[in-house]
Amino acid sequence: MTAIRAREHRRADRLFTDPYAQHFLDAAGAGIPAAGTQTDATPELFTLMADQVAVRTRFLDEELEVAARAGATQTVLLACGMDARAFRLDWPSTTHLFELDFADTLAYRAAVLSEHGITAGCRRTEVPTDLREDWPSALRAAGFDPGLPTAWLMEGLLYALTSDAADLLLDRVTANSAPGSTVALDHQEDSDLLRGARAALSEELVDMWHGGPTDDDPGRWLARHGWEPEVHALEEITARYGRPVPPPFDPLRPGAGRSWLAVGRLPG
Template sequence: MTTNADVPEGLNGVGATALGVAALRAQESRRPDRLFDDPYAQHFLDAVDPATSPWAVAETPGDVDFLRLTAEQVALRTRFLDQALLHAAQDGCDQVVLLACGVDTRAFRLPWPTGVRVFEVDFADVLAFRDTVLTQHGATSTCQRVEVAADLREDWPRTLIEAGLDPTRPTAWLAEGILYALPPEATDLLLERVTAASAPGSVLALDHVEDSELLRTTRAEISAELLDLWQGGPAEALDTWLARYGWRPSVHDATEVAAHYQRPTPAAFAPERADTGHAWLATAELP
């Protein structure tokens, strides 16, 4: 068993929220009415020295206000994005790209159609940390899996294509927990690169969160670094932004998705509170 592992450099700062999300995935997986099952999520928390990560200190995610407020949103987005990727794969996207995958386990826990290749893109040390934990717990992938060590601030499409992605065939892309950590110009560059590497019929699945007084307050309780690393994301509405790059979007407010899954509106986005914002889940197809 892996215990007291060092947190990789790529999981410091805003990237370290991947461990917080793992805690929430583990919590959701323990619910009898769970929206998904991630049998590996808790292993990442167990592998981390609590002295190196605020996410590993709390006995339950509810002990950290930021996690308590975002727990339902993470559960909703995980289920929504799981289904979006599986539907895209079933409809012919046999290439799936998980951007900044962190400690994502979709290549291991989802029932992928035969022949699907999942490309997992992140820093090399993050991929190594995740693989060490999963290997020591006997995890087996349910698809063809390709790890791509790359920095999204650099020329990652070239690295991805060199790893085997075929830009002439439809691809399902995942941008989970990314947009709000980027300034507007960086989100534009990200979408420009995704679009350039996409063939007609490709699908993009993503989430976005509007910052708010409540989220800023609870992030500040964890660290100033986490507070400052939220950069706002696209400068325009998601549907307008996606359409500007040629995608055909379908955007859903978190309250709408919560009602669909018979869950309460996430506390961080409760419309009756003046100090909350909005969260969205979206898919888009390239005609």
């Protein structure tokens, strides 16, 4: 995903800017294909998912910025990985951003950022934790206030969870959300095309797909947990941003899975 974000940044028609992704790749000794090029060494999964990642990143960026401007003074990035939103988005001065991930993931990212002297445009707190454990306690111990409106991000996450784990995650988010909070997410179904591309890259990527929520529409899943949903099919958003529908999610392609971008708002 970091390589896809780095290549997107190099495109003349990029949907978002992320000059930091390349730093993370350089530190790992990883190369990326030039923007707009395809070589025999380019993983098929990279090619299949590039536009989906670009479109979802732009959509979720905009939703987080809208929530922050509307009064969500806290933003929580769940399983943040090499996410650089703390550095590349224009946050209100009142924003407190919390980034949750494994300790070693956060340490790697912090080392790269420190090496390049990169600082955030808002107050930022890293929370080393495991989403399978009691992460809400770790989040609150880090200064999170569940009484304040919050914008939550679940990006590239739900498909890797079982249905029970997805329900538990959203239950915990809901329990720590004040009225006026927002949750922004993406979700997608698997397909033979995606499974084959993952297998060609790594067998571990095949096994990590657990399907996420059992509801066949993330809107129903959000509503069941008390959120007012707004759900968009991926092809609606690709059209908005002038990108092609990725083959794994093209409704005109037999056997394709569905993909959604969604926002839930907690009434109050």
